[in-house]
Amino acid sequence: MTQISKETKNLILSYQKWQESLQKKEGVSTIHVDEVASKVAAFYEKIRGIIDWKEEHLMKLSVIERSVRKRIIPKLGSKIKVDAESLVLELIRSGHFPNDKIEESKIEEVQKIINKYIYIIGSKSENIQLIQWLSSILSCEIEEALMSSIKENALIDFMYNKIKSTTFLSKDLIEKEKITEKEKDIQIFVNVQRALFDLDDSLIGYHLIKYKYPNWSKISEEELKKINIEQIKKEIDYELDHPLKGKISQICYKYNTPYLILNDIILENPFEAENKISNPALMESLIKKHYNKRLNNMQSRMTRAGFYSTLSIFITNIASLLFIEIPVAKYFGQFSNVSYIVDILVPTALMAILVLSIDKPPKGNLEKVIMETIKIVYNDEKKELYEIKKFKKRGPIFNFFISLMYAISFVLSMSVIYWLLSLINFPPFSYIVFVIFLSLIAFAGVKIRERAKELHMMDQKDGFIATITDLLALPIILLGKWFTLRWKRYNIISAVFNALIDMPLSIFVEFIEQWRYFLQEKKERL
16 A cells, blocks of 8 residues: 555545535435426526536526526615525526525525625625626625535645645746745636636636635624725736736646546545555556546537537527528628528537547557656655746737737638638628627637647647648637627627516416415315
């Protein structure tokens, strides 16, 4: 048996605590919702899941955020009161939280959390952006209260401490750029979360608040009066887009694989994990087993992500086609069935190509994963240190040349698209819509391809053809990134669902539940 590190033992203990937390406690009342009402709500959520598609681990947060905002935003300017019980019941009915599993005492806990944020919002009702941000942070805290995140937090802390102990700032960064060790540590904390779980900014922002203000969960009303929430938001926004972000992100994404594999090994059976990991030969076979398992699941995961990303954009594309493009084209006498088939199929085909052409890890990658996983698990005296160096500053001539290259490649890309579409008599107005959806798909596809590299630990160099392709595609991808940020804010189909369906359906589902309880009471009296 080989001695595993103290940190690894603590990680295993955290997973054991998480496993125990899932067990139903005897004599403890849990929250129950009506199954029929739940099926109606869950069916609606599946439809919403297509419109507002996100990765599974972010879908719960999205549902909470939507439920929170529809209870807070309409009441701005008046006394805000949110009932935690109705909120929690709605979340369980949605199917994203388990029925008969969450303790009734959680309702009181959620109510305290809501009251804390309502108190903060009370004096900031005119700042809608701040309120939306606070709603997101509130949603994160509610999710944490309802669902245990012990193992995720334990793995984040484990990787954070490992990376923190093996990275150091260059002399230039400390002396010339005035970057501090604390800033470096915070950036490691931020980017570890992205690399391990692909968390979004609101979740990372919530974790940063707890990191900077450890008593945030139990903060008193007196302390709340003293905080400057606008300043806290500024600090969080700065950390999320820090100058060190790129450098530290590269390290975290490159070395996330061993931690993901270790997570899978412990998760298989937390109470037997220590004995298995203590045996190096068995540990090596477990690494191979879970590496291959992740590799086999990768294609299906990425295909699913590509399908739902495309479907979400596709539905909006169809709506745009039916209600804007076709009426405009008919008005100007430029209607063409072929052009609209192209409008729909080309972006979809692009996503298929991007997902199906995902490369497998290069030769020697598995051996690298085994070696690095062994390093983080056992007591390894020899630490490989990574220096974080200053970005090389480019001169104005170089920057001008790069900007010119981007401009030329953008014009060239747009010209090629225009020329190809003109061959099929594409309506002029539809050019704009086509480019928007093509860029959205391109950016989504590139993000999926990046996520598919979670098992890659070997550096791969791009060839000449790949470099030229990147140069031509980059303007479209950057345009897609710009549209994606606004897509989240101005998704028209999502807005229609929120305004016309969400609230009436919630009332209808509650009515079904109360009606069934009423019938049940009548039957019991017979």
